Structures are given as structure tokens and as C-alpha cells.
Amino acid sequence: MQKTALYQKHIDLGAKMVPFAGFEMPVSYTGIVEEHNAVREAVGVFDVSHMGEFILEGSGALALIQSLTSNDASKLFPGRVQYSCLPNASGGIVDDLLVYQMAEDKYLLVVNASNIEKDWNWIKSHSASYDVKMTNISDDTALLAVQGPKAIEALQDLTDVDIKSLEYYHFAIGTFAGVENVIISATGYTGAGGLELYIPNADATKVWDAVFEAGKNFGIKPAGLGCRDTLRLEMGFCLYGNDINDETSPMEAGLGWITKFTKKFTNSETFEKQKQNGVEKKLVGIEVLEKAIPRQHYEILDANENVIGEVSSGTMSPSMQKPIAMGYVTTANSKEGTPLKIRIRNKLVDAKVVKIPFYKN
């Protein structure tokens, strides 16, 4: 089991640790709901150092990224980030990822911890004809997500970079808490605003301590993977392994907005046809109308009680105090307001299709 550079911090804080993607990670410190609320209302700090980071450098880097990812990376410029995915050859998704343009001919790809090896091998195996040098810096890089409406104000004193002016999905490289060359990125997986900080492992605890010191008058709290899941689900953000996987198409998953047919990429013909002709199933938001929580793999039925799909993610929403879920349903049943039923243990519970995001600031 791997440990992040901040492992001892979590132990000292009394975190409940769980195995996740080969790492021992904090699932919660004081309670999922309390941590969730800290992120929605103030500031929460996540150690997400388990995530993978690859550097792609060389005159062929952009062309390789364009050929493997669904979004149009030619729109990037140094300081700009893009959400994207790596489609596979059979119509599914290898992984979803962030693509950062660091400089001319230099990109940083940030991938899911559970897919580091799979993604590396996938990209490597397609790179032979491109002038590109690939470096896996995952084991040397810590990642802190400092999220919440007060995050920017709390952190501004730690850096000369004007983080208040950093727009969503933009980043800067600068000195942060005395550590040079930190990637300061206005991204996150919570919908609460804030930053993500990429730091060399050796400096991770120094930055962690400085962040907590800076946030002490802003209600800062450590936040675990438990509330990371409730926060992202309230926003309707996909989680790889739950809502998207090797078999789901980006068009089915509602990721048409990051699937650009301005260039050719892995299997783009298939997805373009899906865009023209439609897909048979779609990922939708689901609200349950009774006191029961739909969980992954529970059956979804239509009003006539025919099985039409299954739940991909579900939880109690701490912000809205009601159960929410995402799941795949037949396209005919995917319109907002469509009544559904979910089999929760031995009962059929009433539910309906709702718009995502579930939560609006």
C-alpha cells in the first residue's frame, strides 16, 4: 500500500484511513457532513496526492494529445487547463483527465490514481511516431485541493501570484508558501471554488502547514475522500469507475461538451455518428422521492416497472438533505421530469429524472 507525503498529517489528525487505488487515504477526519459543509461554506483541504501526473514534452506532444484525447487541446495556451477524456478503441473511456499546457511543446496530464498504469501504457503505446518525451512524475508530486468560497481570500497572503484574478480552469506557476515552482491551478472537483496546488513531495508538509495557518480564521478544515464524493456528486461531476468506464461513451455520459470533432482522435468516427444519430442510453441525474438512498448498481425501472438501467453513483446530499444519484437510463426515459423507480433492497422507490448539477450555488 502506498502512502502520500502527507500520510503522517492524516494520522496525527485522527483521520479514518481506507485503501483507495493502492494508497492509504483519509476518508474522513471529523465526519463527512461536517467536512462537506466546511467546503461549501468556508474552506476544506484535500490531500489528493494519489492522482497521477505525466509530463509530455517535445515538438510532437500536442499532436499526440490531439490524437488521444476528445477535447481540442489546440485551444490551450500556457496557463490554460482543459478537462478531457481518453476514449478507447471500443467506444468506451480509458480515463478522464486534465490537460495543462505548461509551455510551448510541454503539457501536464493529470489522471485518476486507479488508472495511472493503464493510462501510461495506453499513451506510451501510441507515442512511437511522435517526437515526445514522457515522464511519470506521480510518485514525486503532491496535490492539495484547497476548496471553498473562502479559499482564495485565505490563501492570497501565501503567494505573490494574484490568485483572485485567476479564472476558472487557468493556472500560474509561482512561489507558494516559500516553495518555488508550485502549480497554482483554479480547478477542483467540488464546485465550491478554490485552488489545486501541485507541489514536490519534499515540500508537501510545509505547504500543508502554511495553508492551515493561513486558513485558521476562515474556518479551514481537513476534508477526506468521503466528502469529495458527496461534493462532486452534488455537481454531477463524473467519477471514473462509477459513472464512466471502459464501456461508456462520452456521448452517453453527457461529455459531448468535451468531445470536439475539430480533429481526428481515437474512435472519433464512432462518437461523431453517435452525435448525429443519438445514443441508446444516457447518464442522468436522479432525485429519489422517498427516504432511501440509491447506491451504485441498484436497478432503475420505468413507470411500468421495466428495468431500464442502473445507478452509477448515489448518496445523501448533505447540502440539500435529500438522496441524489446518477445513473444510465434508456434515452426515451432520459428527459427531465420522467418518473422512474429504483429497486432499493426489496422495495421499488419513486424517483424522477432531474437536471444536473443538483446543487446550485
Next chain:
Amino acid sequence: MNIPESLKYTKDHEWVRIEGDYAIIGITDFAQGELGDIVYVEIETAGDALNQHEVFGTVEAVKTVSDLFMPLSGTVEEVNPKLTNEPEAVNKDPFGDGWMIKVKISNPSEIDSLLSAADYQNLVH
């Protein structure tokens, strides 16, 4: 971790307080801590005669769902009404306000199969 000496326990992390012919049943402090924030307690077996180890309800936390098992055979005489609107009582006071059911014991010999506080301490240690 709180493990009151006066109670009996099960491997499924329930506690039992014997009161004459009746048993008051809940989940332990350890169990509520493992589950995390409890959002629903669903017990629809009031009035039912159930065997030892049968499911008498479920508890839903944000992160997970868990079945509740009968520590002893008996009839469910009462369900804690507080848990409908205040399921968090199980987190806050698992051995008190967060009790779950009151059971009329049908087979008192099963009481011997329950764990003592010391046995339970060893189990969760």
C-alpha cells in the same frame, strides 16, 4: 471507545440490555463510528417475531448502508420513534437516545451466546 460494562454485545456490533423478559437493542459506539453520519434508520419489523441473526432493519449512512441483525430471537415490541426524524441520535448517543428496538425475548437460553464487554473489546481492538 465506549463499551459499557453492563451491556452484552454481538459480533455484528449490536449491544443488548437485558431488562427481565425484554431486551433493548442498538448498535455500538464502534459501529456508529465506522458507519459515519447516519441519515436514515429503517425498521419496519415492529410486531414481527424474528429469529436470532435475522435482519430487523437497515441503517443508511452517507457513505454506506448496513443491515441490522437480531441478537436474540423475539418479537419486536417497540421501535425508537425518535430515529425517524433524528437518526443522528445513533451517532451522538448510541447506547442511550440512539437505541433501536425493544424485543420480547422468546428464547432466554440465547443470552449465553452474547459477548461480554471484555469479549467485544477484544473483537474491535
